[in-house]
Amino acid sequence: MKDRIFFPLAFLVAAGMVLLALSPGFGRLPEGPVTGDGRDYSRITVEDAYLNKVIAGGDATSRLENGPDGHRQLYIEVAAGALSDAPEYGPHFRLAGDLEVQFSGFTVRCTVRARPADERGAMQMELNYSAGRVGESGWQEFDLMPGFQDYSFEYNVPVAEGEQGVDYFAIRPVVPDKSRALIVESVTFERLGRWTN
Incomplete structure (x- = not known):
């Protein structure tokens, strides 16, 4: 085989092998804990495909849906009596170690932009920031309005003690009977000011 044919053909085969090795990652949705990736920790937003990082937990249903503007939205549905009171046993985001360190000892404003689902829409939503063994915000309840609205609360994240724990941020509809759903x-x-000295 002549060099002018062999080398371009070898290059195409090598490029094809590289693309084949990378192909499992193409089109995959982000998974795992929410992280700041070493950027500015004053504001971390989870949106669009990154909402896929939610963990359904318990008997909740969570899935990404396409919104009217082409961005993805998170659908969460829960049946009455399906979840325990612990935030990590329902729909939640796990916060990576970098956020736990950056938020430790600071006041953090948590904001969820949400609305009731079109079918079986929840009238209320509960949010909870859990810092594991050192404490949690407790369930913060909000009345949902039609259309997307921002719902916020501030939490003084406890100072981490000993081995690093796991922080969670939980979101769930209030379910008086049957099942209820919301869209996030x-x-x-x-990250606001430090609340400890």
């Missing part, structure tokens, strides 16, 4: 457009964490 984004979740934002804003």
Whole structure:
């Protein structure tokens, strides 16, 4: 085989092998804990495909849906009596170690942009920031309005003690009977001032 044919053919085969090795990652949705990736930790927003990082937990249903603007939204549905009180046993985001360190000892404003689902829409939503063994915000309840609205609360994240724990941010509809669902457009964490000395 002549060099002018062999080398371009070898290059095409090598390029094809590289693309084949990378192909499992193409089109995959982000998974795992929410992280700041070493950027500015004053504001971390989880939106669009990154909402896929939610963990359904318990008997909840969660899935990404396409919104009217082409961005993905998070659908969460829960049946009455299906979840325990612990935030990590229902729909939640796990916060990576970098956020736990950056939020430790700071006041964090947690904002969820949400609305009731079109079918079996929830009238209320509960949010909870859990810092594991050192404490949690408790369930913060909000009345949902038609259309997307921002719902916020501030939490003084306890100072981490000993080995690093796991922080969670839980979102769930209030379910008086049967099942209820809500749609989440984004979740934002804003690191405010230090509340400890």
